[in-house]
Amino acid sequence: MSDEHLKLDGPLTILLVEDNPLDAELFSEFLADTGAREFKVIHVPRLSLALERLGREDIDIVFLDFILPDSDGLSGLAKLRRSAPQVPVIMLTGLDDDEVGLKAVAAGAQDYLVKGQIAEHTIWRILRYAIVRKRIEEQSRERQVLEARVQKAQRAESLEILAGGIAHEFNNLLTGILGNVSMALAELPGDSSIRSMLEDVQAAAQRAGRVTAQMLAYSGHGKFAKTDLDLSRLVTDLMPLLEPAVHDRGQLVVQGSPRPLPICGAPQELRQVIVSLVTNAVESLRNPQDVVRVVASAVRLAEPTIFEQGSLRTQLPAGVYATVTVSDTGCGISAQNLPRIFDPFFTTKFAGRGLGLAGVLGIVRSHGGVVRVTSEEGHGTTVQVLLPTSEPTEPQADAVAADAQLWRWEGLALVIDEEPLIVSLTRKILARHGMEVVTAGDWRTGLDVVRGQTSVLKLIMLDSDRLPPDAAEALNKLRTQVPDVPLLLWGGHSEDAAERQFRHLPRCAFLHKPFPPTALLSKVHELLN
Numbered sequence: 001m002s003d004e005h006l007k008l009d010g011p012l013t014i015l016l017v018e019d020n021p022l023d024a025e026l027f028s029e030f031l032a033d034t035g036a037r038e039f040k041v042i043h044v045p046r047l048s049l050a051l052e053r054l055g056r057e058d059i060d061i062v063f064l065d066f067i068l069p070d071s072d073g074l075s076g077l078a079k080l081r082r083s084a085p086q087v088p089v090i091m092l093t094g095l096d097d098d099e100v101g102l103k104a105v106a107a108g109a110q111d112y113l114v115k116g117q118i119a120e121h122t123i124w125r126i127l128r129y130a131i132v133r134k135r136i137e138e139q140s141r142e143r144q145v146l147e148a149r150v151q152k153a154q155r156a157e158s159l160e161i162l163a164g165g166i167a168h169e170f171n172n173l174l175t176g177i178l179g180n181v182s183m184a185l186a187e188l189p190g191d192s193s194i195r196s197m198l199e200d201v202q203a204a205a206q207r208a209g210r211v212t213a214q215m216l217a218y219s220g221h222g223k224f225a226k227t228d229l230d231l232s233r234l235v236t237d238l239m240p241l242l243e244p245a246v247h248d249r250g251q252l253v254v255q256g257s258p259r260p261l262p263i264c265g266a267p268q269e270l271r272q273v274i275v276s277l278v279t280n281a282v283e284s285l286r287n288p289q290d291v292v293r294v295v296a297s298a299v300r301l302a303e304p305t306i307f308e309q310g311s312l313r314t315q316l317p318a319g320v321y322a323t324v325t326v327s328d329t330g331c332g333i334s335a336q337n338l339p340r341i342f343d344p345f346f347t348t349k350f351a352g353r354g355l356g357l358a359g360v361l362g363i364v365r366s367h368g369g370v371v372r373v374t375s376e377e378g379h380g381t382t383v384q385v386l387l388p389t390s391e392p393t394e395p396q397a398d399a400v401a402a403d404a405q406l407w408r409w410e411g412l413a414l415v416i417d418e419e420p421l422i423v424s425l426t427r428k429i430l431a432r433h434g435m436e437v438v439t440a441g442d443w444r445t446g447l448d449v450v451r452g453q454t455s456v457l458k459l460i461m462l463d464s465d466r467l468p469p470d471a472a473e474a475l476n477k478l479r480t481q482v483p484d485v486p487l488l489l490w491g492g493h494s495e496d497a498a499e500r501q502f503r504h505l506p507r508c509a510f511l512h513k514p515f516p517p518t519a520l521l522s523k524v525h526e527l528l529n
Contacts, residue, residue, distance in 0.1 A: 011040045012131060015053055015062045017076075018092065019045040019069055023115060027063070027092075030118065039127070047071040047079060054084045061127070063113075066093040066100070074107045081108045088133065090126055170212045177205045226266050226367075228390060231322045232257035232296040238271060242278050246292060250285040250328075252278075253293045253506065258526040261296060261322035264390045269363045276360050277326040277383050284330030284381060295325045299386065307370040307386075309361055310342030314370050321369070322389050327382040333375040341373060360385075407525050408434045411458030415439045416446040419463070422490075426461060429517045430524070435459070443478070450481045457485050459528065464489040464510070475505060486527035 014031075018024040024043045031039060042057070044050050047070050053059065062084075068076055080089055091104040091112040101112035111126055181202045188195050236256040246252040274294065281292045299321050306315045333341065341357050361371050368388050375381035415426050418441045427437040438453065440446035443462065450457065460478060475487070486507040509523050 012060045014041045015059045016043045017050040018065045047076045062089045174209050226264050231261040231263050235296040250290040255295045257296045262390045263322050263387050273360050281328035290329045292328045299323050321386040325384045329380045332377040334377045412436050412456045413459040416462035461488040
């Protein structure tokens, strides 16, 4: 086998268990002299330390001294083999005794070497064996990942076929039930004693029809009447319907996009998606201070991106997508349950709750979109739906600039940033639109400014990258001083990361650096108008 075929993704890690520092240094130098640059040597003087290393690090091969302060002869080898039977062990001995070496090999050592008689070709033979062994293990892991992925895909395909078949059969049955019930009701006199019973049958059949529609959507065979619509408008118009769902369980924040999000979609089904996600979020809340936030926005994928959705993998091409993000500060989803959330009828609550997120996924897939879920137990959940836009959602720069020229504001804006260029730029931009700007180099100085300007302060802008470790506490202190003044944060992290970090703050927006003046003005306009 050529050296080219023996290359690894990372260096080979060698654990040298040798209590004699001089012998250890000589062995390491010998390895270096052989040109073994792709090896990392970890030296420990005792067997107990070697066992600890094996327990917490990925070791590829062990060179074990025959006599150590805390082990004698083959007993150390036996302990190593019990601790890490998959790792090859080479015995090092100062005795030129074949009987000792054969006993070591019989006890599980790969080979044995006599100190002072180690030849370069012998070392290379041993290391080549370890390299080949590691490469085989790497290929085995890759094969296992691939096999698991294939099994997940086959399972998803089987579920889709099953759901589609059942849904079609049920639709046939429901057509007969609903048709006959409707005709029977038409024939009955208004005061018939069985009218209410038939109406109950009709209502149950209609409910079953909605479930079968979800199953067809999950199977990829759902057909919905689609029309051109603004996803942002759809979200904001749902607020009166969403508020009763939250009621006194927590707080609801609904935020539309500052500009339209045109898509081609089925309005009724998309409303169902949003209501389902909000309902799930509300059920995870633990106290009235928890928040459910629904945000419509646009997101750009810079390159084709693969999304894992349970056992389904979907790739979206690069481009602009309209999104609805439903996030909560509730109990979150356990790592054990997270891979199963898209399974049909899966729930951790009481049974009889329909298809659950599988139905949501089916509707979104029928629109050419994806569902992305992130959650941490005890820290809430974020569900983001990405849908392809029917036209570019980013307005032309000339149009934005023309609109921005007409925007005027009054009052004081506080800029908290230690970068003079950012402060200067922000001051110039806002001054042209009627706002006075006062600055602070850090958030503590900013607090002092806030205390003296509460009556005229209209906007606070600050660099989120420069917040202290207790960022939430710092921002809450600002909020306590001026609860009605909006916050505009800017920073280098992504909008998704900013949303997770600052979603608990009302009247707050985030701007990704670097930003042009029109982007800053758009965010200010969004917050103040």
